[in-house]
Amino acid sequence: MALLEVENIHSYYGNIHALKGVSLSVDKGEIVTLIGGNGAGKSTTLRTITGIMKPHEGHVRLEGNDLAPFKPHEIVYKGVAMVPEGRRIFARLSVAENLEMGAYTLTNKSKLNQNMERVYKLFPRLKERRSQVAGTLSGGEQQMLATGRALMADPTVLLMDEPSMGLAPVLVELIFDTIQQINKEGTTILLVEQNALMALSIAHRGYVLQTGEIVISDTAENLKQNVTVQKAYLGME
Amino acid sequence: MHTKSISPWKEAVQAGLIAGAIAVLLNLVGMTTAFSGRYIVSGWFTMGQVLFLVPMFILAYTTARKIAPQPAMHTALAGLVCGVIGSAVQAGLVLLGQVVNLRAMFINASPQLFEILTFGRDLPGLLLLLLAGSIMGVVGAVIFLLPERLAKSVLQALLWILLLGLLRDLVSTVTAQWVIKTKAFPDWLGWAGVLITSLSTFINKTIYSASGLKPLSAIVLFLLVGAWAYWRYGRPKRARITGPLTRRQQTQRVLGLGGIALLFILLPSILGIFFAEILDNVGLYILMGLGLNIVVGFAGLLDLGYVAFYAIGAYAMGVLTSPELGFFNLTFWEALPFALLATVIAGVILGLPILKMRGDYLAIVTLGFGEIVRLLALSDWLRPWLGGTQGIQRIGQPTIGSIILDSQQDLYYLFLAAIGIVAFIAWRLKDSRIGRAWMAIREDEDVAMAMGINHVATKLLAFATGALFSGLAGTIFAAKLHSVYPHSMNFLVSINVLSLIIIGGMGSIPGVFVGAFVLIAAPDLLREFAEYRYLAYGALLVAMMLTRPEGLWPEERRRLELHEEEGEVPLGEPPPVLNTPGG
Ligand SMILES: Nc1ncnc2c1ncn2[C@@H]1O[C@H](COP(=O)(O)OP(=O)(O)OP(=O)(O)O)[C@@H](O)[C@H]1O
Ligand SMILES: [Mg+2]
Numbered sequence: 001m002a003l004l005e006v007e008n009i010h011s012y013y014g015n016i017h018a019l020k021g022v023s024l025s026v027d028k029g030e031i032v033t034l035i036g037g038n039g040a041g042k043s044t045t046l047r048t049i050t051g052i053m054k055p056h057e058g059h060v061r062l063e064g065n066d067l068a069p070f071k072p073h074e075i076v077y078k079g080v081a082m083v084p085e086g087r088r089i090f091a092r093l094s095v096a097e098n099l100e101m102g103a104y105t106l107t108n109k110s111k112l113n114q115n116m117e118r119v120y121k122l123f124p125r126l127k128e129r130r131s132q133v134a135g136t137l138s139g140g141e142q143q144m145l146a147t148g149r150a151l152m153a154d155p156t157v158l159l160m161d162e163p164s165m166g167l168a169p170v171l172v173e174l175i176f177d178t179i180q181q182i183n184k185e186g187t188t189i190l191l192v193e194q195n196a197l198m199a200l201s202i203a204h205r206g207y208v209l210q211t212g213e214i215v216i217s218d219t220a221e222n223l224k225q226n227v228t229v230q231k232a233y234l235g236m237e
Numbered sequence: 238m239h240t241k242s243i244s245p246w247k248e249a250v251q252a253g254l255i256a257g258a259i260a261v262l263l264n265l266v267g268m269t270t271a272f273s274g275r276y277i278v279s280g281w282f283t284m285g286q287v288l289f290l291v292p293m294f295i296l297a298y299t300t301a302r303k304i305a306p307q308p309a310m311h312t313a314l315a316g317l318v319c320g321v322i323g324s325a326v327q328a329g330l331v332l333l334g335q336v337v338n339l340r341a342m343f344i345n346a347s348p349q350l351f352e353i354l355t356f357g358r359d360l361p362g363l364l365l366l367l368l369a370g371s372i373m374g375v376v377g378a379v380i381f382l383l384p385e386r387l388a389k390s391v392l393q394a395l396l397w398i399l400l401l402g403l404l405r406d407l408v409s410t411v412t413a414q415w416v417i418k419t420k421a422f423p424d425w426l427g428w429a430g431v432l433i434t435s436l437s438t439f440i441n442k443t444i445y446s447a448s449g450l451k452p453l454s455a456i457v458l459f460l461l462v463g464a465w466a467y468w469r470y471g472r473p474k475r476a477r478i479t480g481p482l483t484r485r486q487q488t489q490r491v492l493g494l495g496g497i498a499l500l501f502i503l504l505p506s507i508l509g510i511f512f513a514e515i516l517d518n519v520g521l522y523i524l525m526g527l528g529l530n531i532v533v534g535f536a537g538l539l540d541l542g543y544v545a546f547y548a549i550g551a552y553a554m555g556v557l558t559s560p561e562l563g564f565f566n567l568t569f570w571e572a573l574p575f576a577l578l579a580t581v582i583a584g585v586i587l588g589l590p591i592l593k594m595r596g597d598y599l600a601i602v603t604l605g606f607g608e609i610v611r612l613l614a615l616s617d618w619l620r621p622w623l624g625g626t627q628g629i630q631r632i633g634q635p636t637i638g639s640i641i642l643d644s645q646q647d648l649y650y651l652f653l654a655a656i657g658i659v660a661f662i663a664w665r666l667k668d669s670r671i672g673r674a675w676m677a678i679r680e681d682e683d684v685a686m687a688m689g690i691n692h693v694a695t696k697l698l699a700f701a702t703g704a705l706f707s708g709l710a711g712t713i714f715a716a717k718l719h720s721v722y723p724h725s726m727n728f729l730v731s732i733n734v735l736s737l738i739i740i741g742g743m744g745s746i747p748g749v750f751v752g753a754f755v756l757i758a759a760p761d762l763l764r765e766f767a768e769y770r771y772l773a774y775g776a777l778l779v780a781m782m783l784t785r786p787e788g789l790w791p792e793e794r795r796r797l798e799l800h801e802e803e804g805e806v807p808l809g810e811p812p813p814v815l816n817t818p819g820g
Contacts, residue, residue, distance in 0.1 A: 050687060076689035084687060090680040101677050104670075105689040153689065 001064050003028045003188055004049070004080075004157050009058030011041075011048050018044045020212040021058070026157065026190050031183050033191045033199040033220070035233055036209035042192040043085050045209070046159050049190075050082050051075045062157070077105050081155035085162050085192075087146040091135030095126055098134050098145055102152030112152070119148035122178055140171040147178070157188045164195040176202050196233035200224050208233070245304040249315035250322060252300040253374075256292040257326025263288045264330065264354065266772060267345035271765045273353050276449030277402030283449075284403060284765075285353055290373050293323035297377030305381070312378050320374020321367060327354055328363045335360075386470045394463035401458060402449045407762055409445065412437035414509040501653060505646045513645035515761045517717065520652030521710050522757045525734045526741070526749035527659050528706025533735065534744030534792075535672060536699035537679025539600045541731055542607025545587070546580045546704040548726035550711025552614060552623060553579040555721045558633030562622070569635040569716055580708025581701045588700035592693055595682070607731055614723040628722035632715045648717050655713060659706050663746055666702070675699055733757070736774055740781055742788025751790045 002025035011019040018041050026032045036042050047053045049060050051072040060067045067075055081102075090098050099119060103112045120127035123144040129137065134145055143163055150158055160179070164172040172195065180202050183189050193199035200206055200220045208216040208229060216226060223229050263269055273285030297316035301307075304315060331351050333339065339346035355362025356369075380388050401408075416437050419430035444454045505513045525547060532540045557565045557572035565572070591602050614623050623629065635642045635651060642651055666672050674695045677685035686692050715721045733756065741752025756774065760766045766773060781788070 052683070052686065071691070072686045073689045073691045076687065082687050084684060088681055088684045090677065090684070092680060093676070101673065101685075101688050104673065104677070149688075 002026060002061075003063060004190065005059075005061040005064075006045070006049065007059045007061070009045075009048055009055040009060065011044055011053055011055050013044075018212055019048065019055070022209070022212070022214055023058075024207050024214060024217070026188055028188055029183070029186070030205065031179070031189045031191060031203045033193055033196075033203040033206040034209055035193055035196045035199055035206060035229075037194065037232070039211075040209045041212040042209055043161055044212075046082060046161055046190075046192060049159060050080060076153060079154075079156035080159065081150040081153045081157070082159040083146045083150045083161060083163060086165065087139075087142045089134045089137075089142050089145050089149070091133070093134055094131050095134055095137070095145055096130040098149050099126075099130075099152050102149035105153050111154075115152050115154060119151055122151075122181060123148055140167055140175070143167060143171075143175055144178075147175070147182075151182065151187070155187060157190065158182065159190050159192070161192045162194060163191070164193060164198060172198055194233075196223075196229065243304060245300075245307055245311060245315050246318065248300050248304050249297075249318040252296040253293070253319040253322025254326065256296040256319060256323035259292040259296075260289045260323060260327050261330050263292075264327065264350055265343045265345055266769065267350075268765075268769055268772075269353055270345060270347065270350050271768065273349075274448075275403065275765065276405075276446075277399055278452055278455040279446035279449040281449075281452055281455075284399075286369075287399065289327060289354065290324075290369055293320045293370050293373040294377035296323065297374040298381050301378040301381035309379075309382055312382055313375050316374040316376070316378025317371050318374070319378070320371040323374065324367045324370025327370075328366055331355060331360075331363060331366075386467060389470055390463045390466040393466040394459045397462045398450065398455055398459055402455070403763060405445050405449055409441050410511055411508055412440050414511075418506075502650075505649050510645065513649050515758055517645055517648050517652060518761065519753050519757045520649065520656060521714055522734060522737060522753040523656050523750055524652070524659055524710035524713075525707050525730075526737050526753055527656070527663050527746065528703040528710070529734045530738050530744065530746065530749050531663060531666070531675070531706070532699050532703035534738060535667065535679065536675040536696065538696065538699060539596065540603045540700075540703070541600045541728075541735070542587075542603035542605065542610075543703070543707060543734055544726055544728065544730040545607045545610040546583060546707035547711040547714070547730060548610050548614060548721075548723075549583045549704075550576055550580045550708030551715040551721045551726070552629070552711075553708070554712040554715040555624075555629035555632045556622060559629050559631050561631050562624070562629060564622075567633065569633040569712075572633060573712060576712045577705055577708050580704045580711070583708075584701040584704025585697055587704075588697040592696055604728070604731075607728060611723055611726045611728075614726060623723075626723065628720055629715075630720045632719055632721065634716050634719065635713075642716075643719075648713070651713060655709055659709065660746060662702075663706075667746070671695070671698060733774075736778060740777065740789060742791035745788060745790055745792040748788050748790040748792070752788070755789065 004026040006022060006024045008021045008023050009019055010017070010021060022041070022045055024032070024034065024045075034042055034045060044053065048055050049067075051060075051067060051070060051074075054068070062075075062078055062080065067078070070078070090101060093101070096116075099116055100112065103115060106112050106115070120130075125141055126144055126148055129141065134142065137145060147160070147163065150160075163175050163179070167175065176198055179189060179191065183202075191199055191203060200223055203220045205219050206217070206223045207214050208223070216223065216229065218226065224234070269285045269289050271285075272288060273283050275284040276282070277284055277287060297319040300315055300319055301312050304312070307315070330346075331354050334346055334351055354366055356365045358365060380391055383391065415433050419433050422430045444450065444458075450458065504516065508516070525543065528546075529540065529543050532538050532543070553576035554569070554572055556562060557567045557575055558569060560566050567575075587603070587606050591599055594602060613619055614628075615626060616623075617625055619625070640647075642648060674685070674690045677688060677690055678692055678695050678699075682692055685695075737752035737756045738749060739752075740755055741748025741750070755777075760770045760773065
């Protein structure tokens with residue numbers, strides 16, 4: 001049984017049919033990537049999984065349980081955490097306060113400290129700047145913070161929406177190394193990316209989303225070889 | 238002497254024109270005339286003169302700062318230009334007043350105003366006006382040239398002189414009633430009586446004259462305050478306390494809080510009857526401020542109809558206790574829980590339809606809610622229950638045993654107790670899990686949900702808590718006046734409460750106290766101000782947003798954010814006034 005299963009979901013923004021029967025699954029311990037161009041519906045898929053949007057049709061299941069009856073904040077308690085598109089850190093709070101916010105679902109103080117240590121180990125930069133106002137961090141540091149904040153909740157599944165957006169290649173590499181590290185430590189990851197090359201280099205499997213539909217699904221290796229993918233997303237002729 | 242970007246002379250001329258415009262405004266709204274009888278330093282100058290001369294001083298100072306660095310001579314000259322132009326504009330007003338009948342349009346452009354502006358010397362007095370303006374401009378500019386520590390001390394000393402001069406009447410009222418109180422002292426306290434009496438005489442006869450400070454004492458006070466400020470600015474900054482407090486810090490803190498508590502308990506006795514009324518008013522606004530601070534400051538929900546809950550609390554108390562209506566005839570204490578429950582329910586009812594709204598929409602809808610409640614109270618339809626325009630009379634008063642709490646002083650203690658409880662709750666909430674949820678909602682509602690925060694419950698709780706505190710203020714207000722009227726529930730109450738939070742510092746609990754004292758007590762203390770209350774509020778708000786957007790006693794985080802590294806606020810970047818998460 002897949003840890004996270006999306007089955008034939010249809011989502012709408014008013015009359016706009018943004019997702020037209022998307023299905024995908026993520027197994028425990030995997031990194032699965034969802035690639036696609038602008039407006040393909042990648043963020044919409046994540047929004048539907050986290051319950052912020054309710055699908056008109058179809059199901060989202062976590063460990064076999066349908067998430068439909070649950071509110072967004074309840075889904076967080078079930079172990080789904082998200083690193084939102086564009087980072088969305090709490091700009092006026094300090095780095096440490098941002099991380100504490102991420103641990104809102106935890107009631108155990110020592111668990112919180114333990115997770116904070118883990119995040120600081122993954123991102124030593126954040127530890128150095130823990131009392132800095134988050135809005136004054138650099139773009140890369142903000143992405144680290146957004147990732148660290150999501151990890152604070154001890155998620156079983158981590159949803160990441162375009163972590164490479166607007167970052168220099170060196171930083172993208174660093175972030176992706178850390179994603180791999182997080183995965184090795186036991187967190188399952190669904191990674192939404194436009195930077196297909198990077199995403200496929202760390203993912204086990206991948207899906208290609210085009211105007212609200214999954215058009216290809218395969219292992220990362222095969223996707224890298226796939227001619228359509230190479231043309232459309234890897235910039236090869 | 239060519240500057241690249243800004244020409245100092247252009248700046249000086251501009252500043253002079255602005256100063257002149259501000260002064261003319263103050264003259265034409267009548268403030269100059271209203272304050273012309275109030276001496277700051279007896280025989281030297283009045284508050285009226287301060288009002289029409291200080292704009293040149295302030296603008297010369299800011300110009301000097303703007304055009305810096307400049308040679309000292311140029312700075313002084315720029316100040317002179319600013320001062321001359323500022324006073325010339327006013328001279329122009331006087332001359333214009335001789336030719337045209339300005340009174341047809343500006344009721345305050347009276348012969349009396351012209352007499353004040355010309356220092357009582359008719360047209361030749363205009364030269365005096367120009368001279369005074371020039372001095373103001375030059376002094377303002379030159380102060381900027383002093384070393385910063387000295388400049389700050391001088392400015393602070395000047396401000397204190399102004400304040401002490403203005404407060405002359407109040408100080409003498411207070412000390413006079415001290416002397417009366419000593420008459421009732423028992424024999425063994427006779428020495429204290431003598432001490433207090435001579436202190437009072439010293440203050441009233443030596444420091445102050447019949448109006449304002451005595452010149453000599455003004456000079457001495459100026460030097461004393463200046464020296465004290467100079468010493469204080471020279472001290473190394475106290476490091477922020479981080480981590481657990483040491484024993485000594487703990488005792489210091491407890492002693493400090495105890496001292497403040499004792500001061501508040503003794504305040505009505507020290508200040509006397511006249512002040513009890515003002516203090517009650519301040520208390521009322523502190524209660525409401527603490528509530529609105531939760532809604533706007535903590536949770537970031539801009540509520541402009543906050544008076545509604547105050548009204549509901551007051552009316553609920555009326556309906557439940559007034560024998561005139563004769564529905565329930567409860568006592569104050571019996572009615573209190575029900576009245577508070579009613580406000581909490583109202584808070585939730587208002588909260589439900591606006592859960593999805595943000596920013597501007599939220600503000601407009603809450604504004605409407607406030608008006609609806611007022612109109613309902615006024616309506617003929619509900620007259621049998623709420624009394625229509627007549628309001629409700631004979632509202633129950635709080636009692637303790639057989640004592641009825643009806644004097645201003647008794648009510649002061651009721652307010653004090655209520656504020657103590659409410660402030661404690663607010664303070665505990667702020668550091669709690671709920672407080673964190675409010676903060677997250679304020680910063681970014683969508684992300685807050687993604688952190689596992691139930692935004693519905695969190696927002697409703699903010700509205701309910703805010704409503705509860707305001708409702709409590711309403712019930713005490715009803716008991717205080719013994720009656721409620723719909724016209725006391727108007728929109729301006731909401732605006733006052735919001736302003737005091739902004740002035741004190743959004744989200745800061747001590748800020749609510751400071752804001753309430755500044756906004757509510759100050760106009761009551763200086764009767765002349767009462768008429769210009771809203772003008773003064775507006776000016777104060779604008780000045781604050783430009784120079785100290787985080788408020789007078791800001792929450793630590795806001796200070797950090799707006800004054801990084803103790804630097805200045807970057808110019809040209811509008812300060813976030815109210816946090817209204819993007820909608
Ligand atoms: N709030 C909204 N209201 C209306 N339409 C929306 C809304 N959000 C997204 N859409 C539309 O839904 C479609 C899918 O959007 P989505 O944000 O999921 O794309 P995406 O794949 O994440 O793109 P990007 O890589 O640019 O972030 C787009 O056509 C978009 O215009
Ligand atoms: Mg997207």
